Amino acid sequence: MDTPIGVFDSGIGGLTVVKELARCLPNEDIIYFGDTARVPYGTKSPATIIRFSIENVLFLLKFRVKLVVIACNTSSSHALPVLKRDFKIPIVGVINPGAREAARISKSGRVGVIGTNATIQSGSYNCEIKKINPAIKVYSGACPLFVSLVEEGWLNDDVTYTIAGKYLKSLKEKKVDTLILGCTHYPLLKGVIKDIMGDGVTLVDSAKRVTAHVKDVLIQKDLLSENKKKGECRFYVSDEPARFAKIGERFLGQKIRFVKKAGEYV
Numbered sequence: 001m002d003t004p005i006g007v008f009d010s011g012i013g014g015l016t017v018v019k020e021l022a023r024c025l026p027n028e029d030i031i032y033f034g035d036t037a038r039v040p041y042g043t044k045s046p047a048t049i050i051r052f053s054i055e056n057v058l059f060l061l062k063f064r065v066k067l068v069v070i071a072c073n074t075s076s077s078h079a080l081p082v083l084k085r086d087f088k089i090p091i092v093g094v095i096n097p098g099a100r101e102a103a104r105i106s107k108s109g110r111v112g113v114i115g116t117n118a119t120i121q122s123g124s125y126n127c128e129i130k131k132i133n134p135a136i137k138v139y140s141g142a143c144p145l146f147v148s149l150v151e152e153g154w155l156n157d158d159v160t161y162t163i164a165g166k167y168l169k170s171l172k173e174k175k176v177d178t179l180i181l182g183c184t185h186y187p188l189l190k191g192v193i194k195d196i197m198g199d200g201v202t203l204v205d206s207a208k209r210v211t212a213h214v215k216d217v218l219i220q221k222d223l224l225s226e227n228k229k230k231g232e233c234r235f236y237v238s239d240e241p242a243r244f245a246k247i248g249e250r251f252l253g254q255k256i257r258f259v260k261k262a263g264e265y266v
């Protein structure tokens with residue numbers, strides 16, 4: 001009960017999930033691992049993504065975490081079944097909560113999904129949505145440059161509008177009424193994406209949806225912290241901590257106080 005929740009991502013984007021977790025489960029301690037030395041995962045092969053993901057869980061287990069959140073769509077898309085099979089603790093990915101929410105809110109039955117190349121190629125969202133409601137039509141598109149735009153801090157620039165306009169054109173033409181932001185970086189581009197897709201399209205932020213699911217699992221397994229004091233977040237990265245702290249504040253919406261390089265493990 002009183003051990004931390006472990007969260008990992010390929011880098012910095014998973015902080016959008018930490019932000020929601022800390023808001024919704026304020027008494028939980030969180031250990032975050034960002035694999036900043038090996039980001040991006042979105043351009044890597046499934047075998048590599050799975051290998052990195054296993055190593056990330058092994059790192060988090062050193063802190064006796066009670067549950068692991070895969071705060072990365074790419075890793076959730078490819079590694080979740082393997083991690084669930086190989087580890088005893090509960091492991092939660094971001095795909096199913098996002099898919100369930102999209103299936104729930106879509107009225108037209110036309111849902112769009114955007115993500116990294118690896119996420120879109122995996123067909124993970126499509127598959128989860130079809131399990132929930134086979135009648136829903138799912139249209140997807142990879143938007144790989146979004147990750148770099150966010151890392152650069154170009155959240156509202158002309159170049160961002162131009163690139164987003166190009167990426168989102170076909171989804172707009174498909175007249176989707178719901179769009180899943182299937183990458184941890186994309187919630188930071190919500191403003192631009194909303195402007196391009198228009199008011200009739202609801203954006204689904206997988207970071208928000210996964211938090212409710214984590215809470216349910218903790219309750220079910222009797223693992224919810226009984227701590228009365230505010231939980232602590234500690235961050236570990238596989239590369240330079242200073243850059244992570246600087247850019248990470250944008251994702252987390254607050255100062256990052258504790259961040260360390262994760263020893264020699266990678």
Ligand code: DGL
Pocket residue numbers: 009010011013014039040041042043071072073074075115116119147182183184185
């Ligand atoms: N965290 C990744 C995701 O959510 C995006 C960055 C990457 O390509 O590693 O898919």
